[in-house]
Amino acid sequence: MKNLFKELLHYIDVTLVYIKMAFLSIIEYPSAIIGWLLSNPIQFIVGFATIKFVVAEFGSINGWSYGQLAFLYGLAVISHALSMIFFIQGWFLGFYVIEGEFDRFLTRPLGVVYQFLFNQINIFGITDLIPGIIVFVYGCVKVGFSPSPANIGLIIVMLIGATLIRGGIYVILGSSAFWTRSANDFGQYTQEIFDKTTMYPLSMYPESLQFILTYIIPIGWVSFYPVSGLLGVEEIGIGSAMSVWITLLVGIVVMCVAGFVFSRGIKRYESAGS
């Protein structure tokens, strides 16, 4: 137990250095910061403006009011931002495999998954976080979601679960490169799918698709189910706190599957070059 604690402290210590290095790297290329600061928030603000337009035309989307949609959309963008900060490496896993970049991690006395995910923390993900928080707070005000400690706690638990689901799926998709040995970049496709399925109510899609997104690829748990539970918009058969805890559970399960797939894959890793 004491050893485990020491081990954990060591990982935290190294993580802090990784974060410091991530900041230093950003400062090396200041022009990139301005680009990201402009493009990322605009992308989501425009996305949300579209929802506003649709609701203004039709009154609601599938029974979701404007405020509820803002709440859903905001949370979806926040978990997206968190997954971009901590798990964006999953998008580039194929590249690491092809270029033999895992060599470096394997010769260092730390977990390979940890090093892979944290060796380049994507601080730029913060630029996604800002529009997410703005839209979410706006939604809270509109639907009257009170910022009580219990509610804040539930939101945090939900965001952890949602981030783990997203990150796990990135890592699972990326790990396919261990078998295919090709540097497919799934990032763009997965983000498209995630955007369309987490920022709008899942109930507006056909039932077969809903079934897949609930039980097979559990994207529904990233935002739709916990938000439905929290706001009571749709009858999903579970209580509000329960829906949040299930989200966390689903997140942990997806992450464990990702860890399993990754560790099976790394055994097939063949490095690169001479």
Place this chain on the structure above:
Amino acid sequence: MENMIEIKNISKSYHVVKKGEGIKGALKGLVKKEVKVIPAVSNLNFNIKKGEIVGFIGPNGAGKSTTIKMMSGILTPSSGEILIGGKNVKTHRKEVVQNIGVVFGQRSQLNWDLRLGESFELLRHIYRIDKTSFDEMIDTMDEILGIKELQDKPVRQMSLGQRVKGDLVAAMLHSPDVLFLDEPTIGLDISSKYALRKFVKEINEKRGTTIILTTHDLGDIEQLCSRLIIINNGKLVEDGNLEEIVDDIAPYKTLVVEYYDEQIPQHEKCEIISTEGNVAKYRFFKKEITAAKLIEDLGKQKAIKDVSIEEASIDDIIRIAYEGR
């Protein structure tokens, strides 16, 4: 002396999907995959003692890098086991790598964007090196490689020689007992090569670090390696010190004698391989007679004007070892 590294009957094969010719072949490959198993290393056995400098050499594609990568925990052998400091690399990866340093000449472990010192700082935390030993190591490395003047330079602005120096220091920071250098001198200029060789010699003498290096540079081999392991086609071809291997592959020398006239004397313990005017070339086996004795004997028969001795060059020896006898 104790064995630092034990290689026990390791083999490694790669699975390669065979691709047919043209579009037809490519489409066929989609339906029916033909997987070919290509052996990279087969049944390797050797031990390396503490404090040895071993040159691990062989032609391109011989399996050198594959073996180094298995020893440093990057690849797992298909069969057999590797012990470093008595620990199995496969099952105790984290413990083993805490005690080894790895430098690949063609690849860097330094952070490209940042000043060199930041990469060192990260490694200090990863390997849990306390500040005092860290500073001591940097001082030592400064004496050997002059690393301090490079610490504030971003790695992307470094020359290859400077970058390799940075990588060498990075691999030594945690005072490993074993250092693997995979083609460290590739592409380096003369003075960088000199610095690298000095580094290898000094850390081996001062710290007793066991060093395994692969190289195509014969100068590296001559100047550094107390022992050579030659592999070809994934199999061990030669193992011994340079002299032994030379004796084994080319156990003869050639004595060139210039006489005052064209009457060439003979000797029972050597054969004349060529004569040209008053110059004769005698080939003799080093075990049977020394050059001095041969010159003396020949000198008794005819007056000698000049002599020279030709030995097989290291180039030739290595080439013969690669190509198989």
